[in-house]
Amino acid sequence: MSLKRIDLLICCGSGCISAGALKIKERFHAVLSEKGLTNEINIIETGCMGPCDYGPVMVIYPEGIFYKKVTPEDVEEIVTEHFMKGRPVQRLMLQDEDKTIAAHKEVPFYQKQVKVALANCGFIDPESLEEYIATGGYEALGTALTQMTPQQAIDVVKESGLRGRGGGGFPTHMKWKMVHDRKEDQKYVICNGDEGDPGAFMDRSLLEGDPHRILEGMMLCAYSIGASQGFFYIRAEYPLAIKRIKQAIEQAREVGLMGKNIFGTDFCFEAEVRTGAGAFVCGEEMALIHSIEGERGNPTPKPPYPAVSGLWGKPTVVNNVETLANLPTIFVKGAKWFSSMGTETSKGTKVFALTGDIKNTGLVEVPMGITLREMIFDVGGGMIGGRDFKAVQLGGPSGGCLTAEHLDVPVDYETLKARGAMMGSGGVIVMDDQKCMVNVAKFFMDFCVDESCGKCPPCRIGLKQMYNILDRITKGEGREGDIEELQRLGETVSKISLCGLGQTAPNPVLSTIRYFRNEYEAHIKDKACHTKVCPDLFHFKIDKSRCIGCSLCSRKCPVNCISGSREDKYTIGQVDCVKCGNCQDVCPVKAIDRIPGVHSDVSAHKEEMLKQKARED
Amino acid sequence: MKTLADLKKIREKAQEEMKLRGSSVRIKIVVGMGTSGIAMGAREVMKTFLEEISNRNLTDVLVTQTGEKGLSSLEPVVDLIEEGKPKVTYGNMTPDKVRKVVVEHIVNGRIVSDYVVATGN
Numbered sequence: 001m002s003l004k005r006i007d008l009l010i011c012c013g014s015g016c017i018s019a020g021a022l023k024i025k026e027r028f029h030a031v032l033s034e035k036g037l038t039n040e041i042n043i044i045e046t047g048c049m050g051p052c053d054y055g056p057v058m059v060i061y062p063e064g065i066f067y068k069k070v071t072p073e074d075v076e077e078i079v080t081e082h083f084m085k086g087r088p089v090q091r092l093m094l095q096d097e098d099k100t101i102a103a104h105k106e107v108p109f110y111q112k113q114v115k116v117a118l119a120n121c122g123f124i125d126p127e128s129l130e131e132y133i134a135t136g137g138y139e140a141l142g143t144a145l146t147q148m149t150p151q152q153a154i155d156v157v158k159e160s161g162l163r164g165r166g167g168g169g170f171p172t173h174m175k176w177k178m179v180h181d182r183k184e185d186q187k188y189v190i191c192n193g194d195e196g197d198p199g200a201f202m203d204r205s206l207l208e209g210d211p212h213r214i215l216e217g218m219m220l221c222a223y224s225i226g227a228s229q230g231f232f233y234i235r236a237e238y239p240l241a242i243k244r245i246k247q248a249i250e251q252a253r254e255v256g257l258m259g260k261n262i263f264g265t266d267f268c269f270e271a272e273v274r275t276g277a278g279a280f281v282c283g284e285e286m287a288l289i290h291s292i293e294g295e296r297g298n299p300t301p302k303p304p305y306p307a308v309s310g311l312w313g314k315p316t317v318v319n320n321v322e323t324l325a326n327l328p329t330i331f332v333k334g335a336k337w338f339s340s341m342g343t344e345t346s347k348g349t350k351v352f353a354l355t356g357d358i359k360n361t362g363l364v365e366v367p368m369g370i371t372l373r374e375m376i377f378d379v380g381g382g383m384i385g386g387r388d389f390k391a392v393q394l395g396g397p398s399g400g401c402l403t404a405e406h407l408d409v410p411v412d413y414e415t416l417k418a419r420g421a422m423m424g425s426g427g428v429i430v431m432d433d434q435k436c437m438v439n440v441a442k443f444f445m446d447f448c449v450d451e452s453c454g455k456c457p458p459c460r461i462g463l464k465q466m467y468n469i470l471d472r473i474t475k476g477e478g479r480e481g482d483i484e485e486l487q488r489l490g491e492t493v494s495k496i497s498l499c500g501l502g503q504t505a506p507n508p509v510l511s512t513i514r515y516f517r518n519e520y521e522a523h524i525k526d527k528a529c530h531t532k533v534c535p536d537l538f539h540f541k542i543d544k545s546r547c548i549g550c551s552l553c554s555r556k557c558p559v560n561c562i563s564g565s566r567e568d569k570y571t572i573g574q575v576d577c578v579k580c581g582n583c584q585d586v587c588p589v590k591a592i593d594r595i596p597g598v599h600s601d602v603s604a605h606k607e608e609m610l611k612q613k614a615r616e617d
Numbered sequence: 618m619k620t621l622a623d624l625k626k627i628r629e630k631a632q633e634e635m636k637l638r639g640s641s642v643r644i645k646i647v648v649g650m651g652t653s654g655i656a657m658g659a660r661e662v663m664k665t666f667l668e669e670i671s672n673r674n675l676t677d678v679l680v681t682q683t684g685e686k687g688l689s690s691l692e693p694v695v696d697l698i699e700e701g702k703p704k705v706t707y708g709n710m711t712p713d714k715v716r717k718v719v720v721e722h723i724v725n726g727r728i729v730s731d732y733v734v735a736t737g738n
Binding site for chain 2: 131142
């Protein structure tokens with residue numbers, strides 16, 4: 001038994017690591033040994049605690065005190081004041097309006113969250129098998145192996161109502177049942193950890209923060225379907241996740257939780273890690289399977305589905321990381337408990353990566369059916385700087401944008417789909433009134449053009465054409481009929497593309513046209529970007545009544561297009577301006593504004609150039 | 618590991634290691650670790666508590682600390698807080714007294730009245 005009196009949990013999710021968590025950990029080791037406290041205090045690296053915006057964060061038990069934005073310089077004070085004298089450091093605690101919040105569990109960010117998949121993330125040491133077992137780990141597997149038939153295990157999943165968390169929302173038990181019913185000597189289970197949506201990091205945090213849970217989930221699936229071999233397909237950009245899963249497999253093997261005759265039964269299982277090379281399309285299950293086989297990671301037509309002919313032609317279940325993470329808890333707490341959360345069609349909880357213009361960015365797990373308003377304003381803390389909410393993008397490049405009128409929509413698979421967005425894997429990008437929706441659509445289209453594998457023409461050519469039109473619109477060269485053309489192309493690409501990438505790639509464009517058509521029209525007809533984002537569709541203007549003639553803007557202009565004097569004040573030469581924004585940044589009296597629309601000098605100049613070109617021709 | 622019983626054994630041992638993060642605590646020992654407490658040997662007192670608890674394998678006892686309590690002349694001061702009972706405060710503690718408190722109060726449930734300086738909140 002240990003002499004420890006304090007557990008210091010330092011969040012070592014990738015967010016906090018990049019904010020300097022490892023340096024803080026080293027500093028703690030140094031200061032503790034200097035003061036002779038090493039034997040009394042446990043330093044534990046945990047997975048992502050969630051509130052990434054406050055990073056690096058830590059929680060100190062037994063009191064459960066939460067510190068945010070800790071720097072290596074703060075370490076000495078924490079040790080001498082908190083650890084030695086028992087006086088927690090107030091200034092590192094969370095301030096909510098005029099209240100100081102000391103306890104981890106009272107942080108408002110956690111209040112509406114229900115942690116199932118993330119239960120251990122940020123609470124246990126992910127590199128310790130013992131800590132996972134202490135929280136009830138591998139009990140589900142042991143019980144299922146010794147007391148249930150595979151069919152009974154599938155029935156538990158069926159009763160729980162669990163659906164795939166990777167985006168599609170296919171009922172998990174149906175996938176399992178199909179493979180279970182196939183009579184084959186070899187079957188496989190694959191964990192899809194090829195998370196590629198911009199701004200999404202749910203799977204990474206789960207793999208890094210609680211690897212044994214995913215492994216146990218995979219084995220529960222393997223037992224139910226009769227597979228003896230599993231593969232973790234994790235993208236190479238997640239080195240820590242790969243390391244932790246490999247370590248978890250080793251630890252499980254050492255104690256006999258993997259290998260032959262697990263829990264003294266006939267069940268034998270081996271798992272391996274395969275790394276993806278960074279292609280977004282490899283998150284598509286057929287492409288993923290080919291990638292594991294050593295082939296080019298391209299999708300192939302379905303059917304046959306992987307459940308019939310998957311990896312090396314054998315029946316295969318491909319489950320997302322989060323789907324597997326839910327399984328151990330479903331088996332321990334029961335299907336009824338799980339299905340008591342959520343809506344009629346979508347049960348349980350969902351992990352989301354909250355990003356964008358909100359106060360509390362980070363990783364959250366909320367019950368299905370929560371409204372977008374609760375998620376964005378209660379959990380996310382509302383918009384930065386009190387700005388107005390404009391739109392929320394759900395489901396990454398496959399999803400769509402919803403607006404303020406949808407804030408009270410419950411989050412579940414069907415409701416989101418009906419409104420042109422989708423659950424997706426769980427990326428949530430919140431945007432304030434300063435975001436240009438045409439530009440957002442262009443960003444996602446650019447991503448999909450890059451990531452299209454090029455196998456089927458609708459996706460390869462169609463997306464590129466859509467991108468070209470969007471690019472023209474944002475450059476002020478939009479034409480009458482562009483919106484209709486985008487819709488026509490989008491609908492066609494959706495219908496006839498081979499795989500999910502192409503079928504869903506037009507969604508961001510179609511949904512922004514649906515809800516923000518006026519912005520597209522302003523870009524095309526008025527040649528104006530009212531959010532002042534698209535550089536070709538706004539201009540800078542110096543307000544002479546506010547200008548003090550200090551000449552700073554003129555001196556900082558990289559193209560020397562600002563002229564004037566102290567008496568006459570300064571003016572921007574619009575034709576040469578490159579819209580870098582330097583002048584606006586340096587102006588000491590904020591006399592420079594962005595004005596939507598093209599300046600008359602510029603349009604006149606453009607016309608002149610066209611005429612000249614016509615004369616030369 | 619071959620059976621659920623084996624798993625349970627590992628779990629119980631591991632839960633023991635993680636008890637600081639749990640909530641199954643019967644008695645909480647709060648050592649006053651202000652400047653005067655430390656000057657009078659509160660660190661030694663706390664270490665002795667930790668050692669004794671460890672040696673006796675007391676799994677439901679938690680040692681924590683607090684700052685100055687205002688009883689400077691009686692330092693080191695230690696509170697024993699038991700669920701549903703009035704708080705007991707011991708003063709002028711030494712490692713030897715700690716050993717006695719652990720045996721009498723924590724293990725056998727008999728308050729060592731000779732060392733008590735206050736009770737209740």
